[in-house]
Amino acid sequence: MALKRTPLFQRHQELGARLVEFGGWEMPVQYTGILDEHRAVRERAGLFDVCHMGEIRVTGTNALPFLRRMLTNDPAMLAVGQAQYTLMCRPHGGVVDDLIAYRLGDEEYLLIVNASNTDKDYEWLAEHAGPGANVENISDASGLLALQGPEAQAILQPLTEVELSAVKYYHATRGEVAGIPGLISRTGYTGEDGFELMVNAERVGELWDTLLEAGEKRGLVPAGLGARDTLRLEAAMPLYGHELEEDINPLEAGLGYFVKLDKPDFIGREALIKAKEEGLKRKLIGFRMIGRGIARQGYPIQHDGETVGQVTSGTYAPYLEQAIGMGFVTPELSEPGTRIEIAIRKRSVEAEIVQRPFYKRKRK
Template identity: 50%
Template sequence: MKKTALNQLHHNLGAKMIDFGGWEMPVQYTGIIEEHQAVRNNCGLFDVSHMGEIEITGPGATSYVNKLVTNQIDVEVGRVIYTPMCYEDGGIIDDLLVYRIKPDHYMLVVNASNKDKDFEWISKNAPDDVNARDLTDQFGLLALQGPKSEEVLSSLVNFDLSELKPFRLLNEKVNGHEMIISRTGYTGEDGFELYLNPDLAETIWNSIMEAGEDYGIMPAGLGCRNTLRLEAALCLYGNDIDEEINPLEAGLNWTVKFDKDDFYGKSALLEISDAGVDRKLIGFILKDRGIARHGYDIEVNDKKAGFVTSGSFSPTLDENIGMGYLQNQYAEVGREISILIRNREVKAKVVELPFI
């Protein structure tokens, strides 16, 4: 397994480590619920250095990135755009963040398990006036998340952090070290991402943890990252979206800009849009005991009508929640459904997303 620059620090903190996309990563330190509540109410610090960074530069960079992804990225420098990247049939290769660093300089932040597949697709289709490079090994990545995150990070920078608006980026110094700072998040809370030299990762981690002592900061693992993003109904690649699912049925219509020039998957997605989707990503709350796991059947009137993609206990709601795909005719809010958990029907109800 690959290891981030903070691997030994995680072991020293007593983290429970797992294989995540080929990386040895911390799933929890003190406990998923405690870490989850720290991020919801105060702040938590994540090591997400396993994420991939792909640089795209050259005179044709803007037109090429716009062709690669479904969303519109021809925006001002300093913006960050969330978007799917699709095959010609509309299936999602990955969902990613596009950072516009300079007019002809982009950084695509991709999921760890998809990085090699993504880079192959991007390189294979790149025109002659575009250069694509895999920069993953050149970055460490820390995510400070939670309502107190701005107060914590403000003590380590020499500029007004409130001026960095959501889905924007800056090249600035943290504790005297230059790095890319963005404000996106994958938790449903305010938060910041720090893209830095891996050699600085432990120094910056310790500085943030020290600065956050009075704000209830905790190291946070991938376990609570999953429960946090699920409460916010943010898709996880490999669970809620994949190559067999298109953005329209995943509720990502807002990321598909049909009015821009051609992009991979546009024709197929236009056909799907015109015909209407057969299934939709829905949220549900279980009425009885049990956790809905990925792949479990969803039934309506004792017949299979869909499948679960994500499920967990929600520490914020104190309920068992989940997401899944349900046939369109059954996907209205309030619908009574059943989740088949180990051959046992567990009653549930379709609810509006996000959960919080």
């Protein structure tokens, strides 16, 4: 099957990007290099093409009760213009996807979902939608850019009449950027301050060009999926297919805060209550490598010569200048300070469990 391409594909080629397959899409993994792009986002700003992400619109008089049943977090807590991180589960408690839910009107919600799960998510929602809850996949008509880093607001503000300092974290507002109407949200997947801009797919190229030009003096660079992954890993943010899967529940992944077990019934609630009562079989941990080597997904985690879990993500963290990773272990070994070993190509390499996140930005 042919790989999908975003409206910015030709621009990525012109910028000399290295393109790779990701979730059925041909996407830029890097432009000048992952280390440079990562540091630019931590210190200045980076611009990401995230048009591959899915957008699902839910409207109608029963949109809210429908989403309360489908999502683990509680969308009833959202004011218009507010967003929340949330998940969808199967009845057995495994994760269908993790996503951001926005409330855009009294009876209008927007779900931003993972690229590789868009069709699955849409079908799962449509299958459960009753009268008064309309589910629409608007992904093909939507373009999404992520402007991330400490300089993001200074770059964006001259291009919009929206007072960006009034747009709080996990809030969104409709407005124009460089005359292009869309949705401006203070969200991201990097651990930095920043904005995600959703516009009509036909105008996303124009917006990309305008932002890169406007941000040049402040050190803005285009950034690829490689830096997006190292940034999210430093911030200990989960990635579907790694820390989350249909056979992993949100409690095991340390996401209990986003699972409101006290709200009316939602899909997976009974299974999650049971899992909590019976005690978790595994827990997600963060670790730093003490010995030389990079942990990768699937590598065994060992303790005293016994395999006690496996790595879900690992990388060299450019800003922290050390090798880090996440993985699942048995609960009794999940405390920070615990020494473990990672099996890397027949070698047993020492590591230490540490507090997550690995990196936390300094708030102004």
